[in-house]
Amino acid sequence: MFGRTASLVPADQALPGRDSLDWELPEKHRVLGTPLLADPADGTAPAGFEVAYFGLGCFWGAEEMFWQVPGVYATAVGYQGGTSPNPTYEEVCSGRTNHTEAVRVVFDPAAVSYGDLVKRFFEVHDPTQGMRQGNDLGTQYRSALYYLSPEQEAVARELTKVYGEELRRRGLGEITTEIREAPVFYPAEPYHQQYLDRVPNGYRCHANTGVRFPA
Numbered sequence: 001m002f003g004r005t006a007s008l009v010p011a012d013q014a015l016p017g018r019d020s021l022d023w024e025l026p027e028k029h030r031v032l033g034t035p036l037l038a039d040p041a042d043g044t045a046p047a048g049f050e051v052a053y054f055g056l057g058c059f060w061g062a063e064e065m066f067w068q069v070p071g072v073y074a075t076a077v078g079y080q081g082g083t084s085p086n087p088t089y090e091e092v093c094s095g096r097t098n099h100t101e102a103v104r105v106v107f108d109p110a111a112v113s114y115g116d117l118v119k120r121f122f123e124v125h126d127p128t129q130g131m132r133q134g135n136d137l138g139t140q141y142r143s144a145l146y147y148l149s150p151e152q153e154a155v156a157r158e159l160t161k162v163y164g165e166e167l168r169r170r171g172l173g174e175i176t177t178e179i180r181e182a183p184v185f186y187p188a189e190p191y192h193q194q195y196l197d198r199v200p201n202g203y204r205c206h207a208n209t210g211v212r213f214p215a
Contacts, residue, residue, distance in 0.1 A: 005095030006131040008139055009083075015096045017084035023189050029074050030194035031067050037187065038074040038106045045073055045106050052105045052117055052152065053080060053182050055144030056125040057133025059101035060195040061204040065124050066103055067194070071111030076104045077195075078187040081144055081178065086186050092140050100142045100178075104185055114152055118145065118159045119213050126207040127163075128173030134205040143175075146182035153181075159213075166211055 029036050038045035056062045059077040067075045079092050082099030092099045105117060125133060125143065133141040145160070147153040156179055164175045187193075196202050 005138055008098045009096055011083050011098075013096070014083035014098055015087065015091050015094070017091075017097070018086045021086050021187065022088065025187055026190055026193060029067075029076075031197050032072075032074055034074040034106075036074065036076050036193065037104070040106075046108070048109070049073055049106055050109050050114065051148060052107065052114055053102055053144075053146040053148070053185060054105065054117070054121050055080065055100040055102045055142060055146070055178070056121060056127075056206070057101070057141045057143075058136055058203065058205050059103055059188070059192065060202060061206050062101070062125070063103045063194065064196045064204075065120070065206075066105050066117070069107075069112055069117070069120065071108045072105055073108060074106040075194075076187055077192050078102055078104060078185050079140075080146060080185050081180075081183050085184070089189055089192065093138070095139055099140060099186070100144050101140050101188075102144065102146070102185060104187075115155045115159060118156055119163075121145070122159070122163045123212055124206060124208055126209050127175045127177045128167065128209070129207065130176045134207040136205055143177040145177055145179045147179070148182050153179075163211070163213060166214055167209060170211060172209055172211070
């Protein structure tokens with residue numbers, strides 16, 4: 001459960017990964033009943049819906065936080081931002097794939113905006129902890145905003161600036177969130193998907209600053 005490294009490894013030292021997933025994913029979201037990997041591009045999510053990616057520590061609790069948001073159509077957990085293709089959980093935990101644990105969120109922008117989701121992202125974890133979140137130490141727990149369009153990038157960067165200014169005003173640390181164009185998302189093993197619905201008393205570990213966005 002706990003990563004062991006707090007720095008990324010050089011690409012030539014990363015694990016090789018594999019050509020394809022070693023597991024078959026469920027078709028439906030366990031809680032929402034929608035296609036697990038719903039996508040407006042292929043018609044498995046309604047036209048006009050959008051996709052967003054977030055990394056905020058252990059993806060079990062992170063996914064639960066997002067599937068509870070009105071307007072969210074589907075969520076899935078996986079690995080993103082690393083070097084090794086199609087990694088396993090054990091490989092990611094080794095710190096030798098450079099991935100972070102990520103949540104894929106499909107949402108209706110008429111019901112909840114990307115900006116609303118970014119605000120929730122910042123408010124439910126501590127984006128100042130670097131390669132860590134709460135008690136979890138390792139590169140897989142780093143904070144990340146991975147954008148899919150220039151519009152998402154602009155919102156992500158602007159809200160990072162606003163929240164960072166609020167944190168500084170309160171004497172807290174600098175934001176360490178990784179912000180970049182969305183890299184490949186590799187879905188995690190089936191037992192990780194909607195884990196906290198399967199195991200309601202399961203592990204949750206999210207620190208947060210207690211700071212909300214200024215009104």
